[in-house]
Amino acid sequence: MDKAYNPQAIEQETYKKWEDNDYFSPKGGAKGNDDSYCIMIPPPNVTGSLHMGHAFQHTIMDALTRYHRMKGDNTLWQPGSDHAGIATQMVVERLLDREGKSRHDLGREAFVDRIWDWKEQSGGTITQQMRRMGDSCDWSREAFTMDDDLSEAVLETFVRLHDEGLIYRGDRLVNWDPKLLTAVSDLEVESHEENGHMWHMRYPLSDGSGHVIIATTRPETMLGDSAVAVHPDDERYQDLIGKTIDLPLTGRQIPIIADDYVEKDFGSGCVKITPAHDFNDYEMGQRHDLEMINILTPTAHINDNAPEAYRGLDRYDARKKIVEDFEALGLMEKIEPHKLKVPRGDRSGVVIEPYLTPQWYVKIAPLAEPALKAVKDGDIKFVPENWSNTYYHWMENIQDWCISRQLWWGHQIPAWYDNKGGVYVGRSEEEVREKYNLGDIELRRDEDVLDTWFSSALWPFATLGWPEKTPELETFLPTSVLVTGFDIIFFWVARMIMMGLKFTGKIPFKEIYITGLIRDEQGQKMSKSKGNVLDPIDIIDGIELETLVEKRTTGMMNPKAAEKIAKRTRKQFPDGIEAYGTDAMRFTFCAMASTSRDINFDLNRVEGYRNFCNKIWNAARYVLMNTEDQDTGLNGGDMEFSLADRWIKSELQKTVTEFEKAVDTYRFDLASNALYEFTWNTYCDWYLELSKPVLYSDEYSDAAKRGTRHTLVTVLESLMRLLHPFMPFITEEIWQKVAPLAGKRTDERPSIMLQDFPQVDDALIDTQAEQDIEWLKKVIVGVRNIRGEMNIAPGKPLDVLFRNGSDSDKERLEGNKTFLSKLAKLESIQWLESGDEAPMSATALAGNMEILIPMAGLIDVEQELARLDKEAEKLNKDLQRISGKLNNPNFTDKAPEAVVEKEKGKLADVESTLKKIEEQRQQLKEL
Template sequence: MEKAYDPKSIEQNLYKTWEESDYFSPKGGDDSYCIMIPPPNVTGSLHMGHAFQHTIMDALTRYHRMKGDNTLWQPGSDHAGIATQMVVERLLDKEGKSRHDLGREAFIDKVWEWKEESGGTISRQMRRLGDSCDWSREAFTMDDDLSNAVLEVFVRLHEEGLIYRGQRLVNWDPKLLTAVSDLEVESHEEDGHLWHLKYPLSDGSGHLVVATTRPETMLGDTAVAVHPEDERYQHLIGKTIKLPLTDREIPIIADDYVEKDFGSGCVKITPAHDFNDYEMGQRHNLEMINILTPTAHISDAAPEAYRGMDRYEARKKIVEDFEQLGLLEKIEPHKLKVPRGDRSGVVIEPYLTDQWYVKIAPLAEPALKAVKDGDIKFVPDNWSNTYYHWMENIQDWCISRQLWWGHQIPAWYDKDDNVYVGRSEEEVRQKHNLGDIELRRDEDVLDTWFSSALWPFATLGWPQETPELKTFLPTSVLVTGFDIIFFWVARMIMMGLKFTGEVPFKEIYITGLIRDEHGQKMSKSKGNVLDPIDIIDGIDIDSLVAKRTTGMMNPKDAEKVSKRTRKQFPEGIAPYGTDAMRFTFCAMASTSRDINFDLNRVEGYRNFCNKIWNAARYVLMNTEEQDTGVNGGEITLSVADRWIQSELQKTITEYEKAIVNYRFDLASNALYEFTWNTYCDWYLELSKPILYGDEYSEAEKRGTRHTLVSVLESLMRLLHPFMPFITEEIWQRVAPLTGINTKEQTSIMLQPFPEVQTNLVDEQSDQDIEWLKKIIVGVRNIRGEMNIAPGKPLTVLFRNGSEQDKTRLESYQNFLSKLAKLESIEWLQAGQEAPMSATALAGKMEILIPMAGLIDVEQEMARLNKEKEKLGKEQQRISGKLSNKNFTDKAPEAVVNKEKEKLEDIESTLSKVAEQMKQLESL
């Protein structure tokens, strides 16, 4: 093996071998395991949320593949109607063209051309992550077979009366000229105004005051509403108002929706331009007047004076006209939530238009029951309450979009606007005996969520009864975020039950949202966005430090980060590799809603990879071309050999329990603890006295070599789902030493996952090694506290121990001497006086190290005084900072907490220094 671990030299070559060898396709026993990838947008690139969720999905896939399940991870991407159309339209704009210049057919050809050339970015990045998808089955929502499934679902739902065309209010993007879903609308608080307008009563007896943030909509008012129990206005209910600037009279109505204590208690009702007003309009059978055009200009339904004006131009003129009429009471500054299109950036309008809808209630009822009955389980379970709330208040689903790219709605119209739905124009003509009359096809396309709702079964071949459909449906688990439970998860459940009679998945694992290390949402404007591929390949250190600070780390701390990182990566680029990043994601995958991604942890797990690599090099140097017991020969296991095998069984048990409960953080912690502390720090050290000592027999040496390679080989299989690359590389070298023929058993991912062997759990060896560790740690702590050189041989005295302590001391004296660097060991008899010593405890047994001649007391006292003074100044500085209200009130909570942690560490260290000085004074 190479001396240093270099992820770049192994990762891409290994992945290429895996893919070319068809390791990712379903294989295995009767039990199937299937995960459907949430299809990323074809326009997209891998962000931290993708990388996090893909790591979880791949870990599950690799784990179940090794468990012998017939495993499929289905990859694919979504055609992303609006996003993709915008990308291609921008490219055309650079050529001075628009889609209308090309025409629909030529434009769609252009989109397909772009997709073939540039649409595979995320698939390439998934390979860099080590995703073990079955790429031979890669799907795209606009593929012919998936498009046919979309067509079939639409036609069947329409035939059952569950799809209809109707005029309702939608989110309308005046720039993109299409309806958009709630998920494509971002509402942010902005500065605005509240205009208080006077509406005169028709009988001339006075006026009512209404307040609005959108004065231009008053042109479409069809009522003023008051609360039915508001005594101020009860006598006016049923009367009318003369709507200013128009020649219309509108009624005063009573509705419980109105808050009588808010503002004047009077609310203007514009049913065609406000979702709440729309609902009230339905209840009171109010007229719907659409006063906007699709581009958000004033329509011909408004008075002539305002027609053709932009909505904000009209707003200005209407306010001026109210003021001239003496009907403007006041204008107040007002903070309000403004809905903007996430892609266009323009303010979204509630807009009355004809669209296609799915009648959702009949589909929602069985989908709700499936979760309540336990056929589908949310993890964590609290998300089921969110699901219930949405499903119990569900509205019909607007599925049409005014785009060209997407699944065109299979509906045709005759000259009288009669609508006919079918799988093709030919089918429509035959079914309705239309002969040769002229038909025009609906120009709208379907919402992309409609096609992705079919993803779990359409990708398996539905509506055909394919073997894959039979084998893998229901799928095992859906890994997704909480933000699309309604938009995607709920719709997949509804469609799956409707068209296959099966739930689409048995469990839904809802992951948290990845934030930066300070708990801030990652955004380009904040400069804290991380690219997962940069983390893998290498981030420029100056850029890395800038991303970490984002104005929240002081310059001195930033400089320290830079120096530390440059020491590790002298070339100025910090490549962490895929395995370090993946393990970080797994270690952070708790049940929290928000997950703070800390680059310090990636650095830590990069060091973890180094630790594994160096451990493997040590094992190979001591076992390659040596007898590891695979060809027969007597094997004698030491207490350390029995102990490490026992600890391995406990780790497997802990890991399996965590994985079943989707606690990847607990599984990671168990693996890390066993690998770093138990195997590398303790067992490898315990193996050295046996391997290098003349007092041990060949059977004992063979036993230790056998244990070194067998435990390392099992450990690589345990780690593989989380860290696929480094484990494959090491396994290929270690496996032959355990008797595995790697030419026949070609990859670690095709090996069985380690199973617990209860016969190897050895409580006695566990207790004996814990006893040894306490003594060794006690001696090492005394060395550290008294500043004694690590290699200086020591005399150690024992006192107050049991007969079992004495027996263990006799049995394991060689381990103690070698690992604690002892030159002599003496057991003090009862009543025997000990010289002046530093002490530690192992249970009730005292460990004493005589100090005479070991240290210069005067010199050590001077050193400790100097350290105490330095720590005291730092304690004073941080205490002053934390007592400063300007700092604690204005700094982010994470930064304040970090300073508190620093203070606690300093106070703890000062306490230890004081204890050391007290010990020195007694010498």
């Protein structure tokens, strides 16, 4: 092995070997279909690249996949990507725009061909990044939602649902993007608080008896008002219910109605109702059979349903003119500044309009009922369980699903129209003509495409071959677990459950593991506009500062914002980002995968786990240096196992049990802690040190040395298999070196990922060895603490005295003198009997037993007191400085919470150190 751990030297070459040898595909299991394990990747957008959320979830999915593959399950991790209708069309339209063309210049067919060309050239970015992350997907099965077989599944689903009356076309309110000219889903709308105004406007009563005051943040929509509503119990307006309003500027009269939706105590208690331009108003309009007046064009200009004076105006120009006209008529009561949530398209950035337009819908209630029952009955389990409440709430208040989009890229809706308004649905035009006996009449196909979520709702079974009855469908459905985020429980998770039950009669997955959201170290959401995005590949490979700055600021329209982000980046990463390697980042993700909703990502933790990789690498080098070309017991010969050998084997069994329990309950943080504790503290820090006296001392027999070498390699080999699901690259590299020494055959199963996961052997659990080693550790730590507290050189041999111990302590002391002498660096060991007087000593305890180290000749008490006084003086200055900062409201009120907490932590550390120094001073004075 190389002297230094260098992940860049091993990772890509290792992954290529795995992929070239087809290690990722299902191999069949011992129990047939009963032991299948399948995860469906949430298909990332083909336009995208791997962000931190992807990397986090992919690490979890790969860890589970590798774990179950090693457990002997017939394992499939199904990869693929989503065609991402709006996002992809926007990308290609921008490319055309650079050529001075639009999609209309090309026409639909040529434009779609252009997108396919782009997809071939640029669509593989994320799959290459997944390979860098070590994702062990079955790439031979890689799917794309626009592939022929998946498109066939989409077509079949639409036709069957329509034939059953579960898909219909109708005029309803949708989220409309005036720039992209399409309906969009709620997930594609981002609402942020912005500064605006509240206009209080007078609506005159038709009988001339006065007026009512309404308040609105969108004055232009008054052109489409159909009513004014009041609460039925509002005493102020009882006599007005049933009367009419002369709607200003329009020449129309509208009624005053009563509805429980109105809040009596909000504003004036009178609410304008615009059913065609507000979702809540639309529901009220349905209840009261109000007229639906759409006053906007698709581009959000005023249409011909409005008075002539406003036709053709942009919505905001119309707003300005309407406000001016109200003021001129004396009908503007007042205008107030007002903060409000403004819905904007996440891709276009423009304000979204509620818009009345004909669209295709899925009648959702009949599909929702069995999907709700599947979770309530426990057939599908949410982890953490509390997310099931979110699911119930959405499913019990579900609305019909708008599935059409006004795009060219996507699955074109299989509907045809005649010239008389007839609508016909089928798998092809030929089928439509035959199905509806249409003869040769002229037909026109619907130009809309289906919502991307419609095709992705079929993902778990369409990727397995549905509507055909394939062996894969039989073997892997239901899949084992879905790993996803809480933000798409309704948009994707619920719809997969509904569609899966409807078309296969099976649940799509048995469990749903909802991960937290990765945020930056300050707890802020990662976004390009904040300049706090981290690219997982940059963490793996490293990136220079100026390249990182350029990456974060390129394309930003606001120069001041770009400058601010550049300045913050240079301050945060003055030396750029180091190369940490894949394994360190993966282990960081696993260690952070708790039950928290938000997970703050800190590069310091990645650095810590890179150190963990270094520790593992150096441990392996030590083992190999002491076992290669040595007798490890493979060829016979007696073996004697030391106390340390028996103990480490016992601890390994406990760690395997703890790890499996944690993974089975999706507590990857607890699994990581178990691995870290055993690897770093138990195996590296203690067992490897305890092996040295056996290997290097003449006091031990050949059989004992052989036993320790055997233990070194077999435990390390097992540890590599235990670590492998979380850290695939370093474990493969080390395992290839150590497996032959541990007697593992590598001809039939030449990769660690094809080996069995470690199994617990109860016969190796040795409680007595665990207790004896714990005693030994307490003694050694006690001696080391005295060295540290008294500033005694680590290598200086010490005389040590023991007293007040039990017979058990005496036996352990006698049996472990060699271990104690070597690890604690002891010159002599003496047991003080009752009545024996001890010299002035520094003391520590191991249970009730006292550990005494005589101080005579070891230290200069006066010199040590002077050193402690100097250290205390420096710390007291730090104490005053930090306390002053924390007592200053200008700091505590204005600084970020994380910064304040960091200073509090510093203060606690200083106070703790000062307390220890005072304790050391008292000990020295007693000598």
